[in-house]
Amino acid sequence: MCSLIEKFLLQVFFVDFFFFFFFSQQDLCADVWIFTADLPLFSNGMTSGMGDGGLAYPPVFVVDSQARYLPPPGPRPYQKSPRQTLLYLLVTLALVGMAVEACFIYHLYQQGTTVQKDTMKAEKSTQDLSDVEVPSKNKAAMNPPMPSAHLTGSSHLPKDDGILIWDTDGGDSFIHEMDHIAGKLYIKKEGFYFIYSKVFFAETPVKVFAHTVMKNSPRLPGTNQEVMRSRRYPGQTKDLSGVHNSYLGGVFLLHEGEAIFVVVQNHTLLRRQIPADNFFGAYMI
The missing domain is CATH 1.20.58 (Methane Monooxygenase Hydroxylase; Chain G, domain 1)
Structure with missing residues (x-):
């Protein structure tokens, strides 16, 4: 500029x-x-003669007294x-x-x-906005207000007793104020919990498929209590080559130290195409 x-x-x-x-x-x-143009014009004569010895006389101007001067020309x-x-x-x-x-x-x-x-103005507005603390949604999602857990299907095969093994890190899996050991969720805080589980399986004409949610309590050591159960018998439908979902869910009172887990019968019928096909979880209400 x-x-x-x-x-x-x-x-x-x-x-x-x-x-x-x-x-x-x-x-x-x-x-x-202009100066040269304004010079007066004289009506005069100029004579010169020769003196003695052949010397020329200087020129002499003869002025006629009767002559009139010409007026100066105008501009x-x-x-x-x-x-x-x-x-x-x-x-x-x-x-x-x-x-x-x-x-x-x-x-x-x-x-x-x-x-x-x-x-x-833009820099000032940006600075003002940077001073305002924006609450993070991820913090709220990572810290639920109550004990809860959601586990998705794992590529590991179930144990010999049919207890399913879950993935605690992949997908949407998370655990908050609960423990997961060998496919079991251990309760840390007593209260009412909503327990849910879903499995994806194939139907055959000869095998029974059973889907059960079990509870193990230190009050009754060495015993497992059925909380929810679903069974699929062969021949229930005409389409014997199809696949089905089994979903269980309910509210139960759980005490500190108790464990809940999922057991399936004939686990070879399970289908594990994606982690969301099979899941298990609970949350305090």
């Missing part, structure tokens, strides 16, 4: 200098012409030459160009000032 202003001032200086020099020369020539009308007309036109164009350039420079200056103000 400063370079544009300096360029504009330099142009103005050179144009003014050119105008001053040109018109000074024009005025000087006009003064000389001649000033006529513009084509060069002056062209010069005036060029000067006018130069002045118009400088005026347009000045307007353009002023417009750029105003635009730069506006952009600078907008940038300062």
Whole structure:
């Protein structure tokens, strides 16, 4: 922006200098012409003669006292030459160009000032927003208000007793204020819990498929109590080559130290295409 202003001032200086020099020369020539034109015209004669010895006498002006002086001529009308007309036109164009350039420079200056103000406002707004603490949704999702757990299917085969093994890290799996050991969820806080489980299996004409949620309590050591159960017998449907889902869910009172787990009969019928096909979980209500 400063370079544009300096360029504009330099142009103005050179144009003014050119105008001053040109018109000074024009005025000087006009003064000389007027001075020579205003000299009086005399009606006189000039005589010269020869003196003794062949020497010439100096010329002598003879003035007729009866002659009348001619009046001085009036000022001649000033006529513009084509060069002056062209010069005036060029000067006018130069002045118009400088005026347009000045307007353009002023417009750029105003635009730069506006952009600078907008940038300062944007930076201030960004700084104000950065000072505001935004609550994170991930923190709330990672820390449920009550004990809870959700486990998804694992690629590991079930144990010999049919207890399913779950994945605690992949997919949507999580555990909060509960423990998972060898496929079992251990309760840390006594209360009512909603327990749920789903398995995806294939139906055959000869095998029974059983899906059961069990509970193990330290109050009754060495015994497992059925909490929920679902069975599928062969021949229940005409489509013996299909696949089915078994879902169990309910609310139960669980005490501290008790464990819940899922057992399936004929686990070879399970289908584990994706982790979401089989899942198991509980949460305190």
